[in-house]
Amino acid sequence: AQSVTQLDSHVSVSEGTPVLLRCNYSSSYSPSLFWYVQHPNKGLQLLLKYTSAATLVKGINGFEAEFKKSETSFHLTKPSAHMSDAAEYFCVVSRDSGTYKYIFGTGTRLKVLA
Amino acid sequence: ETGVTQTPRHLVMGMTNKKSLKCEQHLGHNAMYWYKQSAKKPLELMFVYSLEERVENNSVPSRFSPECPNSSHLFLHLHTLQPEDSALYLCASSQKHSRGETYEQYFGPGTRLTVT
Numbered sequence: 001a002q003s004v005t006q007l008d009s010h011v012s013v014s015e016g017t018p019v020l021l022r023c024n025y026s027s028s029y030s031p032s033l034f035w036y037v038q039h040p041n042k043g044l045q046l047l048l049k050y051t052s053a054a055t056l057v058k059g060i061n062g063f064e065a066e067f068k069k070s071e072t073s074f075h076l077t078k079p080s081a082h083m084s085d086a087a088e089y090f091c092v093v094s095r096d097s098g099t100y101k102y103i104f105g106t107g108t109r110l111k112v113l114a
Numbered sequence: 115e116t117g118v119t120q121t122p123r124h125l126v127m128g129m130t131n132k133k134s135l136k137c138e139q140h141l142g143h144n145a146m147y148w149y150k151q152s153a154k155k156p157l158e159l160m161f162v163y164s165l166e167e168r169v170e171n172n173s174v175p176s177r178f179s180p181e182c183p184n185s186s187h188l189f190l191h192l193h194t195l196q197p198e199d200s201a202l203y204l205c206a207s208s209q210k211h212s213r214g215e216t217y218e219q220y221f222g223p224g225t226r227l228t229v230t
Contacts (some may be wrong), residue, residue: 032216043118043204043221051216090157094216100145100170102219104157 002027004093006105014113019063019078021108023091026072033074034092034102035065044090050074061085086112116140118222120205126228127195135190135225137205144210146188147219148180151202163188164210195229202226 007022036044048059162170163182179191206219
């Protein structure tokens, strides 16, 4: 069975400093992994996805994530936080065999301090 | 309109009312989803339609009734809801999945539902 754990429910960083949002997954199959962002009163927006190609995935707005199979991790990073990055971030895993089931993490709320 | 739209954006209903949520996607996708987002809980998949056929139904109470008349439209019919059904209901769409391929989802802004 698939599962995903976001290790921090809240993360605070200062503007201009690096961002690290942690995600660990469990999957019996070769997984597809996604990161989404949700700003207040908005739907979820795709940041990036991993589907068994390059292990370092670049996404929108300067975010990237690295798939590490040995550590079963897919952490999201950004070199320099911007005030507009303040939002909730969701790590998602889906079994890579045509299933429509996406397993969502509980979310990490990112706060960016001026 | 572009992307995935949902109406209404906010809905307040009594427990004896009947209402419907509407979702429309303008992306040419052929799979559509309903999710429930409650505070402090992971997103819960409710229903999935692929090519207008329901392919997933996650033990959702019968007071929620989905309808997918075509690949661009998805409805969620609501009746005799409970206060614990108050949540943000999100619609999403994606390409139809094929073996070995999983596609990203595109989400609408959601309908904030309050049951009184």
